[in-house]
Amino acid sequence: MSRLNEAEIRRIAELAVKQLEGQATAANVEKVVHEAVQRMSGEGAATAARHERMKNVPPHNQAKGQRIILTAFGANSIGILAGLTSELAALKCDIVDLSQKIMQDFFTIMILVDAGNSDVAYEQIRERMARVGESFNLKVIVQHEDIFKTMHRV
Amino acid sequence: MRIELPEILETIRMTEVEHFDIRTVTMGINLKDCISDSLPRLKNNIYEKLMRTAAEHVATAEKVEAQYGISIANKRISVTPVALVGDGYYAEDFVEIAEVLDKAADNLGVDYLGGFSALVQKGFSKGDLSLIRAIPEALTSTRHVCASVNVATTKAGINMDAVYLMGKIIKQTAEKSADNDGIGCAKLVVFANAPEDNPFIAGAFHGVSEPDVVVNVGISGPGVILRAVKEARNADFPTLADHIRRMAFKITRAGEFVGRKVAELQNIPYGIVDISLAPTPMPGDSIADILKAMGLQDVGAPGTTAALALLNDAVKRGGLMASSHVGGMSGAFIPVSEDQGMISAARAGHITLEKMEAMTSVCSVGIDMVAVPGDTSAESIAGLIADECAIGVSNSKTTAVRVIPVPGKTVGEEADYGGLLGIAPIMPLSKIDNSHFIHRGGRIPAPVKGINN
Structure with missing residues (x-):
């Protein structure tokens, strides 16, 4: 019962009024409402099952529109990758793809991140990753994936 | 993917590295519903509508900047040509309206507000004349407001009374802001065939056929186009065009x-997206540098107009494929003071007003951010405007003049406006007399080309 929202309660009331049509005694109302709630819990169960199924869907499909590309570059030092990835893990960001190169001591990394399960706002992810970057003297750029798709795909 | x-x-x-940014995200706002027969009510209506409609504009643009990592240099507003909204009022009333627009722009945090404008290609209404007469004072007493006047179209011909009047108004505006090298004129543009959805300043206004509110975008990317040209190395023209x-x-x-x-x-x-390439005075963000990278020693060399035509067309081809709604000016800008390469060409005397006039025939804006000697007559300025209008009207395209007769300065000196407006070397303008031509009055008839139905 506690999971019913306002719209559902309204629906129950409408159902009750429709079925009773002027014979609304206290007992009748209770009976009708009880039946309606039973029916809707059935629907609720279906929704829960759908959520259960969605759990098995690969996260990048589920969190459509929540993919972020993190790029970082600067002088190479020990622990950069660990620093970046542990912060991403703390932010509940899933790493989907990662590409890293070191060219003449110059560290470059691109991480494709699924932030669909993160409960932290985008701005905060950006800020916290920039802070990790600062501690390693790296320039960290966090951008939504869509801008790259837009510019590089017809 | x-x-x-x-x-x-x-x-x-x-x-x-290459300064690619979005030059402007401009919110166009209709002010026709603000019209009132009481000036205080009109001003209040305008202020309230702007504050209500654009309340989130700057914050939203900043949010998008952060999310996608593309910076938006300016957040702007354009409004219905104010001469329409305030028709029937006097010049001093229009100054008050400009001040209200400025106050709203200031409180909203936008960089510029365009639309202190009149469309007079065929003649003046009372409001048009009042607004035009208010321009020198309005541009001096406000910071964000920009003015534009459309004096010619391919359908209507060239309103030479308006052209001459604008010559005088430009002189007055420069003199009013003489302490700052006539900076008021940097916020004033005279148009032929002005587009109604232009997001760029100083010519932006919200056309009468536009919806109540709309967002238009102007891009900026000479730096990245410069790289594309450099990467093409010694390739032939089709390959060069393909890179761009x-x-x-x-x-x-x-x-x-x-x-x-x-x-x-x-x-x-x-x-719409306006695919004009807008330069800035930053090194590496110059249209002139692109033309030089194509193989010219400097802009102004024979071949400059052809190089600009190639650039402009190649940008359009790419842009049209990329967007379903291209509009506004959509052609390269060649402002002198806002482009490092143009500044140095003007200093060296390599680029002249006459060459720029030729270049206008293949790009979007004509004589843009050009400083001329302070003693230039209103008639000479009007002649310059008339020539630009003739190019626009005869070729069914937009042309414009944003010229600054810098008070007390002459050829060899410079005017420094700072920021995006840059440094303008004073360029020589022919002093051969044209006053008898300019004083004739009336309208130059529309070209045969305009009668195309």
């Missing part, structure tokens, strides 16, 4: 995407 590392690095190089076209596609897509997001988040319609 996997995005490859080199593609990501290219985007980052564009934004971090591909790069123009990318920057237009980014511009359109950013514009759509800003519009979507505020739940208002998205209008």
Whole structure:
């Protein structure tokens, strides 16, 4: 019962009024409402099952529109990758793809991140990753994936 | 659809090294519903509507900047030509209206507000004349407001009374802001065939056929086009054009995407992307440098107009493929003071007003941010405007003049306006007398070309 929202309660009331049509005694109302709630819990169960199924869907499909590309570059030092990835893990960001190169001591990394399960706002992810970057003297750029798709795909 | 590392690095190089940004996200706002027969009520209606409609504009644009990592240099507003909204009022009333617009722009945090404008290609209404007469004072007493006057179209011909009047108004505006080298004129543009959805300043206004509110976008990317040209090395012209076209596609897509997001988040319609390449005085962000990279020693060399035509067309090809709604000016800008390469060409005497006039025939804006000697007559300025209008009207295209007769300065000196407006070396303008021609009055008839039905 506690999971019913306002719209559902309204629906129950409408159902009750429709079925009773002027014979609304206290007992009748209770009976009708009880039946309606039973029916809707059935629907609720279906929704829960759908959520259960969605759990098995690969996260990048589920969190459509929540993919972020993190790029970082600067002088190479020990622990950069660990620093970046542990912060991403703390932010509940899933790493989907990662590409890293070191060219003449110059560290470059691109991480494709699924932030669909993160409960932290985008701005905060950006800020916290920039802070990790600062501690390693790296320039960290966090951008939504869509801008790259837009510019590089017809 | 996997995005490859080199593609990501290219985007980052564009934004971090080559100054690629969105020059402006301009919100167009209709003010026709603010009209009132009481000046205080009219002013209040305008202020309230602007504050209500654009309340989230700057914050939204900043949010989109952060999310996608593409900077938006300016957030602007354009409004219905104010001469329409305030028709029937006197010049001093229009100054008050300009001050209200400025106050709203200031409180909203936008960089510029365009639309202190009149469309007089065929003649003046009382409001048009009052607004034009208010321009010198309005541009001196406000910071963000920009004015424009359309004096010619291919359909109507050239209103020479308006052309002469604007020559005088430009002189007065320069004199009013003499302490700052006539900076008021940097916010004033005279048009032929003005587009109604132009997001760029100083000529932006919200056309009468536009929806109540709309978001238009202007891109900027001479730096990335310069790289494309350099990468083409010694290639022949088709290959060179192809390099430019591909790069123009990318920057237009980014511009359109950013514009759509800003519009979507505020739940208002998205209008157009203007694919003009807008330079800045920053090194490496210059149209002139692109023309030089094509193989000219400096702009002004024979071949400059052809090089500009190639650039402009290649940018359009890429841009049209990238966006479903291209509009505004959509052609390269060649402002002198706002382009490092143009500044140095003007200093060296390599580029002249006459050559710039020729270049106008193949790009969007004509004589733009050009400083001329302070003792230039209103008739000479009017002649310059008339020539630009003739090019626009005869070729069914937009042309414009934004010229600054710098008070007390002459050829060899410079006017420094700072920021995006840059440094303007004073350029010589022919002193051969044209006054008998300018004083004739009336309208130069529309060209046969305009009668095309």
